Amino acid sequence: MRPEKLTISAFGPYADKTEIDFSKLGEGGLYLITGDTGAGKTTIFDAITFALYGRASGEVRESAMFRSKYAKDFTETFVELVFSYQGKTYHVRRSPEYMAPKKRGTGQTLRKAEAQLIYPDERQPVTKAKDVTAAVEQLLGLSYDQFTQIAMIAQGDFQKLLLAGTLQRGEIFRQIFHTGLYQQLQIKLRDAAISRYKEYDEMRRSIAQYLDGVKFQPDAGMEEEEFSRLKKAKFEGKLERSLELLKLFIDRGELREKELQKQEKELEEKLRTMETMLNLSAQKRSLEEKRALALEQLEKILSELAKASEEAEKYKDADKRCEELGLLIREKQEKLKKYQDLEQLQEERREIERQLGNCQTQKEKIIRQEEQQQKEMEQLKTEREQLGNSELDLQKALTEKEKQTRRKRELNGLIAEIRRFRGLYDETKEQQKKYQSAYRDAQQQREYYQQIFHIFLDAQAGLLARELKDEMPCPVCGSLSHPHPRMLSEEQTVDQKTLDNEKSRLDKMEKDSVDQSLQAGSLKEQSNASWRQIVASAEELLEEFQEFHKKNKNGNGQAEDFLTVWKQLTSMVNRAQEQCEDLLTESEKEIRKAQENTKRKKTVENAMERLEKEKEELQEKKNFFDREQAGLSMKASENQKQQQNAAEEIRQIRLETEKDKSCKADSTKSEALKAGKEDLEKEIREKQQEYGELKENSKKVKETLQRFQSEKERIASSIETFEAQKKEIGEIPEAEIREQHAQTAARKADLTEKRKELFSVQSGNQDIFQKVQKGREEMTTAEKEYAWIRNLSDTANGKLNGKAKIELETYIQMAYFDRILRRANLRLMTMSSGQYELKRQEQSKNQKEKAGLDLNVIDHYNGTERSVKTLSGGESFQASLSLALGLSDEIQASAGGIRLDSMFVDEGFGSLDEESLEQALKALNSLADGRRLVGIISHVSELKERIDNKIIVTKQCGGEGVGSSIRIQ
Known part of the structure; x- marks a missing residue:
């Protein structure tokens, strides 16, 4: 300005x-x-x-x-x-x-x-x-x-901006930098925190009722005090901590239970030890009785042992005779094995012949299966060729469906736009009627106002003329003569109030006419834009409409009959929709058919793959049986040779005995082999029986002798053991142990009772913990959300404990303030020769008051920082002027188009010395910079010479x- x-x-x-x-x-x-x-x-x-x-x-x-x-x-x-x-x-x-x-x-x-x-x-x-x-x-x-x-820094107000507090500066900055939206955000956050608290508090009270029933152990300690404090505070905001403490109580209870169980176990061990000692005392008496019985048994065993020794003497050569019989049995068993080997070879030959027959049967079966597979394969190949283009057909059908679906969607959008346009069209017509009516009313009012305005002026002229007197100058023209003064009409008069009321009514009606005109124009523009969009879309979608539209355009490219075009377009779109629906139905049929063919083709291909795999498996089987047949033939040949060798060995065995010789002429070969085998088997059985009886009798005699010797040693050892055990047990004070046993049992019963009481507390706390856990997730979510919102609200509203009261809006304003101070210090450092620098106060002295925009000054001569209120008059002037100039610069740089082309400074220079005055004028000259007027009020004579x-x-x-x-x- x-x-x-x-x-x-x-x-x-x-x-x-x-x-x-x-x-x-x-x-x-x-x-x-x-x-x-x-x-x-x-x-x-x-x-x-x-x-x-x-x-x-x-x-x-x-x-x-x-x-x-x-x-x-x-x-x-x-x-x-x-x-x-x-x-x-x-x-x-x-x-x-x-x-x-x-x-x-x-x-x-x-x-x-x-x-x-x-x-x-x-x-x-x-x-x-x-x-x-x-x-x-x-x-x-x-x-x-x-x-x-x-x-315009007026006299007496010069230091206001310098000495203002956070609250006052915040009000100024809110208007200048439009930071009110951050204040609104603070309010919304505060309201949101209150709302979240109500939701959370309802859940908290419900859960707090459960937590009130928590019981403590005598040794709960500091945690019990903490839980009691939380209980008094209704567990507000501390559900997680409350559950942690409850879990801690439960865990400690479990540890206490384990400790009591451990103590019970130790007492049980002591009881068992005492019972063991009492049992040892009883065992000692039993050992004395057993020793006496063992001595009687020892005398009987010694008598039986003498008889067994005599019987054993009779079988002292039994081992040698058994060895001779064993050697003879093995020789005859070797001869018998030759007969058995020949029989086994004959059995193997019969099995080989059976396997060869089976291989031939399997080969013939495989050949028949191969012929059947070949026929199936030919049929499947023919069917696959017939279904060869099913995937391409499916893709074409899907593409056609997608095309028609897209076209249907576009046609539906065009229909919706047409409906919207129709509404705009009707609304525009109605609004035009309103505008025309408002314009007529305003015209009538304007004519009426002009009429009464002229009446008013005539009345004023009449009033003025009534005061005219000869030789007195006219206040209008100055003439001393008044030959034709205006006569005041008594019939038509209009006062100032009536004129003002009609003028106000005219202004209102003209404003209403303009508003109606703007609204009609806006609707007309929307209607035209909508129609242009409809025509563009219709020409792109409908070739029929494109041709129709070309024929119905005038020289300016516009449709001559708008309603005809609109109705024709609607009809075309409806026909296009019906056609699109028919094509979509046909596409669905083609898709289903192509999908069935594609599925059948996949089945055929799978069947062909299966047949190929089966063909390979049959060939593998055929090759396997060929190899098996060749191997069996080789085994048959080898078996024939082995039979010949075995027969020759048996012939030699038969020649060794006289019986075989005598039977050679009278028996066949098979019968001779059978007879020789049976004789060997009989001799082996007889020798084996003799060997077994001798071995068994010798064994029984030895075992009897050994048993009596062992029994003798056992009884003697038992007697020694009884003596050692008695010595080991020693003397036991049985009466004293019984008294200790009774005392320990009483202590154990006391521990058991305590454990039961603890179990009751634990059960109740566990039940509470489980019930609280059911709503814990929702409660914890609500608690965290409330805590988060509250913390955010406290942060935004400057209510954090132990922190300066800096609100969100103030924080934003601090950024502007810092930029203002940077601009202000460029001048203050110049005016004060580098001594003073303004600085925003970072630490608030009183955390209860709003802070963040308070101002200090740094004295670079002594390195101190203090309040700006401690500056002298001249120093305050320099600081105030610098701050005002810095704020002016910042406003023009960032406050949305505000332009200040002039500034006025009222007094204050009289408190400056010559050097400070020079520095202040230099700063003001740089501010003006040839483009801004800076006016200064002052009585200082030096200024008159310099300006x-x-x-x-x-x-x-x-x-x-x-x-x-x-x-x-």
Whole structure:
């Protein structure tokens, strides 16, 4: 925003109408506003602020104080400001509420506040004070507070931005950088946390009822105290920990149970040990009885042992005779084996012949199976050739179905678009009717307003003419004569209120007409766009429509009869849908047929593969039987040779005996072989029987002798063992052990009772744990979600324990603030010769108050960091000016199109020394940079010498009147 021209009338110290043409100050740079104290330097800023926002630049002056006390009674109080913004010029005029003399009669009347904003385009002017203020805020993007703190830093408000706290800066930044959405997010997160808590709390209370029944062991310790605290807090947010503690109690109970069981087991071991000792005492008495019995048995065994020794003497040569009989039996068994081998060879020959016959039978069977397979294979090959194109047919049918399905979907979409268009078309027609009606009403109201406006003007002229007197100048033309004054009509009069009401009604009706027109235009555009889309889709989908549409277009390429085209298109689409349905049905039939053929072809191919595999298996079997037949033939030949050899060996055996010789002439070969075998078998049986009887009797005698010797040794050993066991057992205090046994049994019973009590507690806790576990997943999910949302809400709303109270919106604003400080420090470091640097306060002194936007200053001369409130007057001025300039830069860089082409600084330079003043002017010159006007109010004489452009305000107290005047130098 750049002021071009300011007109002040009866405002503050300015009694008359005063104009300031800012264009004379150039396009950019510094200019000085100087003059007498109280002359009205600050009032210039007040007038600009009042023109824009209806308020002064400072809080000291109120709008009721704007009426100049030096002005004449009939001088009107107002401010007019012509300003440019983004290349366009705007005109704003505003007058405050003040008391003025009545136009008729004596006394004073209240003049109400008025305002008007004129736009550079055809928009209607804004006339109401509040509406003008709202329009200015919307245009500039700045509220009154932001404007006064950023663009127009008024006297007394200079340090506001510097000394503001987090809360005040947050309000400023919210409007400038539009961070209110983050505040809304904070509120939504807080509400979500409350909602989640209600859901979670309902589940928690249900589960807490179960957890209230948990019982503890006497040695629960710190965990019991923790669980009791959780119980008092209703286990809020600590379900997982509560279950962990309950599981810990259960686990400890199990360990306690195991410990009690271990102690019981130890006592049982002691009891068993005592019982063992008592048993040993009984065994000792039993051993004495057994020893006496063993001595009696030993005497009897010695007598029997003497008799057995005599009997054993008779069989002392039995082993030698058994050896001779065994050798003879083996020789005859070897001869008998020759006969057996020959019989086995004959049996093997018969088996070989049987196997050869079986092989031949199997080979003939395989040959028949091969012939049958060949016939089946030929049939399957023929069928496969007939089904050869089934996959291609299936793919074609699927492609056709997909094509028709896509076309059906496109046609359905076209039908839906046609229905939508029809609705838009009808709605457009209806809206056009509404617009035409609203336009007619507005025209009628405009004609009526013009009529009564002329009546009003005539009435005003009549009222003015009624006051005219000869030799008195006319307030309009200044003439002293009034030959034809306007006569006031008594019949037709219109007051200001009626005129304003009709004007308001006209504005409302014109606005309604414009709104109806815009809405009709929008609907028309939507309707046309929809129709163009329909035509494009129809021409792409329907060749019939493409030809039809070409024939029905006029010279501009548009359809002549819209409804005819629409009805014809609907008919074409319906026919296309029916055709598409028929083609889809035919595609389904083709797909089913192709699928059946493809399935049958796969079956045939599988059968052919199976036959090929079976053919290979049959060939393998045939080859196997060929090899088997060849092997059996070789075995038969070998068997024949072995039989001949065996027969020759048997003949030699027969020649060895006289009996064989005598039988040679009278018996056949087979009978001779049979007789020789039977004689050998008989001799072997006889010798074996003799050998067995001798061996058995000798064995019995030896076993009897051995048994009596063993029994003797056993009884003697038992007697020695009894003596050793008695010695080993020693003396046992049986009475004392029985007393200890009773005490240990009592302790064991006590432990058993404790274990039962523990089991009861464990059972109850286990039951509670299982019941809680049933709803644990849902409860845990709700708890985690609540904890997560609450933590997120606390984080966003700055409520984390032990943390500074920094809200999400403040955190976002901190980023803007840091960028502002970087820009501000570029100037502050220059103005303070590198001594001071502004820094956002990172640690809040009070975690209960909102933090994050508080400000400190770093003194690089002594390396300290302190609050900006500790700066001196001149230092505060430098810091405030730097911060204001930095904020201005940041706003123009990032605040959505806000453009500030001027800035005003009111006082503060008087507190600076010469060097600081030089640095401040250098910073302001860099800010102006030839493109921005920076106005400075100051009494400092050095500034008058350094700044060429000046607005000089002079207080007048002479004969020409009282008040202030302005001139530009």
